[in-house]
Amino acid sequence: SQTIHQWPATLVQPVGSPLSLECTVEGTSNPNLYWYRQAAGRGLQLLFYSVGIGQISSEVPQNLSASRPQDRQFILSSKKLLLSDSGFYLCAWSVGRHTEAFFGQGTRLTVV
Template identity: 90%
Template sequence: SQTIHQWPATLVQPVGSPLSLECTVEGTSNPNLYWYRQAAGRGLQLLFYSVGIGQISSEVPQNLSASRPQDRQFILSSKKLLLSDSGFYLCAWGTGGDDGYTFGSGTRLTVV
């Protein structure tokens, strides 16, 4: 069966520090991968998606970047965090069509 792992679960980082959040998928090949951010009391905003190794599409301009070094690995990064980067980050994978997405358990990031 397919599973998705996301870590860390929580993270507190100072302003200006770097960030690396990792997401891996098991049990499937060539998945579409997604990073979403959920700000407090708001919906989910799509940040990045990837349809293959090295292929990254950005949905919104921001302080973050994403990479996909391996087929089932998706990394969200920042060189210098801002206070506004605080939020709940969710990784997801999908195969298209009516299956929707399977989400990871999320990372709560607090920038202080």
């Protein structure tokens, strides 16, 4: 069966520090991969999505970046965090169009 792993579950980082969140999927090949952010009291904002290795589409201009070094690995990064980067970050995968996406448990990031 397919599973998705996302870590860490919680993270407290100072302003200006770097960030690396990792997500891996097991049990499927060539998934679509997504990064979302839920800010306090807001909906799920699509940040990045990827349909294959090295293929990244950015939805929102910001100081975050994403990479997909392997088929089932998706990484969210920042060189210098801002206070506004605080939120709940979610990784998800799907097998393509017109199918549901499955989410990881999320990472609560607090930038202080």
